[in-house]
Amino acid sequence: MAKGKINFQKAIEELEAITEWFEGTEVDLDEGLKKFERALELASACKEKMDEFENKVKEIKKKFADI
Amino acid sequence: MDANVLSVSQYLQIVNAVLREHVPSGEIVVEGEISGFTVKDGKWIIFDLKDEQDAKTKVACFGTTYKILGAFENGMKVRVFGYPTVKPWSTFQIDVQRIDPVGEGALKRAYELLKKKLEAEGLFDAGRKRALPRFPERIGLITSRDAAAYGDFLRILNNRWGGVEVAFCSVRVQGKDAVSEILEAFDAFDAMSPEERPDLLVLTRGGGSLEDLHAFNDEAVARAVYGSKIPVVCGVGHERDESLCDFVADVRASTPSNAAERVVPNRRDMDYEIAMMTRRAEERLFEIAAHHKRMVERATRTVSFALDRERQRMLVLSRRSQDAFASWASRLRDRVLSYDRVLRQLDPTRVLARGYSIVTVGGRVVADASLLEIGAEIAVQLSRGSVDAEVIRTNGKGKQKMI
Structure with missing residues (x-):
């Protein structure tokens, strides 16, 4: 996962899926460790994304403004 | 003296040309009260504009539903903008270009009528409202650069979330050009390619009187919100204000600040949510590990118990075999001794x-x-x-x- 280039929505969705998986009854320990590692990776990527404080404003022209 | 001879058509042409040239239609509006209002075949709007002082004085008005949006009824005080014309059937009428209700009462009534009409058409249906993406990356903003709404929206947006690109389209939000500029803004966003199209649009302005908000109660604007390819969040006025755009929009925000709150999550909430998710996963993982540990312990206990039992059994067995051996040995000795006696009897030297x-x-x-x-x-x-x-x-x- 490239730094700061994550799709936040996708990352959160994957994190939610992992959490849901953990809520299931049949949880394999090895698989669980792998998934937990992935969850931590996603969480830290999401947090990194949330540290972006800037919002860019770009003005656009109205299409028919000059007609 | 010979007068010029004209056909009836030619005559009417001259009259109309004079009316067009000498009545300063571009600069005047005619104020009066609507009576005999009818919409024919859903296309033609026909009514009389009555003089307020003298009910007997009136002028016929004609327009099309294509050009004249909004809802009107008899008794409503309006200003009519249009061109005077004498029709071939000799009727004098105003070709109506626009009708503006006059005064708070008429505006309110027009608003109510239009609201009812759009609602009946299904523009407010909850079923057609689109969900907003949870984490938008591009937001289209339609408001006035000079309005407090602009600053409020961006400030709250920044407070809550970052990394968003705001495609800002500045429009007038009140006055006579507001409607056309807002419509142009919607057209501009709609015309964007899917790649550069924002994830959602925010149409917003601060509070004001019914007259100030007229652009947000305009039928064409309401239909533009309805027809937008991109989901629309509408935040107009203060908490208690309502506009037709609010009802048509996919999401209705109460103020410009609230619009920002509706479109992006809060860092703190997301932080908490992410922490909760990882913590939940961690807890489950520990639970599972503990479960495995318990299983191993139980297995160990079971095995050592079995070993103990086996050792015990071996002990008993060996004790029993020792006993058995001892008795066997003594019996053997007895037998050996008896053989010895017999053998000794047979010894020839004894004979x-x-x-x-x-x-x-x-x-x-x-x-x-x-x-x-x-x-x-x-x-x-x-x-x-x-x-x-x-x-x-x-x-x-x-x-x-x-x-």
């Missing part, structure tokens, strides 16, 4: 001791006297010592007994 002798010839025991020849040498073994002798007589035969 010799009782006075018996053994006769041998050439080392072989002789048990039958008839097998001995007269004169043969025999060895006689006694209990103590041995004698060599010569056979002189067997079974009474041989050398005469010397008596």
